[in-house]
Amino acid sequence: MTATQEHPTFASGTAGDDPAMAKHGMTLTLRVWRQKGPQHKGKMVTYQVEDISPDMSFLEMLDVLNEKLILAGDDPVVFDHDCREGICGSCGLMINGIAHGPEQTTTCQLHMRKFKDGDTIDIEPWRATAFPVIKDLSVNRQALDRIIQAGGYISAPTGTAPEAHSILVSKKDSDAAFDAATCIGCGACVAACPNASSMLFTSAKVTHLNLLPQGQPERDDRVVNMIAQQDREGFGGCTNIGECSAACPKGISMETISRLNHDLLGALRAGARPKS
Structure with a gap:
């Protein structure tokens, strides 16, 4: 110093x-x-x-x-x-x-x-x-925005809101999706990780869409594209140290990283490949 x-x-x-x-x-x-x-x-x-x-x-x-x-x-x-x-x-x-x-x-x-x-x-x-x-204590965190952008959109009909019970979602999935959706993108997980990995952030953004019916059409493409963008941004790899979850102000669990890895393997086996 x-x-x-x-x-x-x-x-x-x-x-x-x-x-x-x-x-x-x-x-x-x-x-x-x-x-x-x-x-x-x-x-x-x-x-x-x-x-x-x-x-x-x-x-x-x-x-x-x-x-x-x-x-x-x-x-x-x-x-x-x-x-x-x-x-x-x-x-x-x-x-x-x-x-x-x-x-x-x-x-x-x-x-x-x-x-x-x-x-x-x-x-x-x-x-x-x-x-x-x-400058000083201010940093550029647009890399997190670009990871989200790489995930694209969800296919959802426009018009009036659907009736609340027309799409059934299990309580287990809805609770997990809501927990992941609490991520505010502050970047504390990256700052706390010795590898400067953004896996907790990326997994939260992937998980809260991939658990819901509305997120299924783009499920495979979403996960491979967001992981590819994460690597392009220069974030480190995840070695499951756990500092990310301990520092997360919303208490997002490392279980979301496990969900992301599961979805990524499934997408690669199905033949999904990231956009160049």
């Missing part, structure tokens, strides 16, 4: 706060990965923040840091976020070497009460060849 650069201490109060007001909250040392762009070398830069409330989310704590950096005339730390409700999957950070931090949730739903006053926190972007750094 490169040498760190020291920066001043920042507090979460405003410039007009009464200096005699008693301080509440935590003082933290942040070691943040700073990188100007994909072609630049990055380094860890050290900051201190004060008066951090335990009720803040991790992203709100970064907002405090950025507000003070801007007021000091420095560039704010770039990081990915959107809904901040644990739904969209946009946020994603390596926090002390753990994808999304010390709790199995999204970064936006991680609260500062998981840390202690005086802690040092290392904050880095997702580390994977397929996720090139855009």
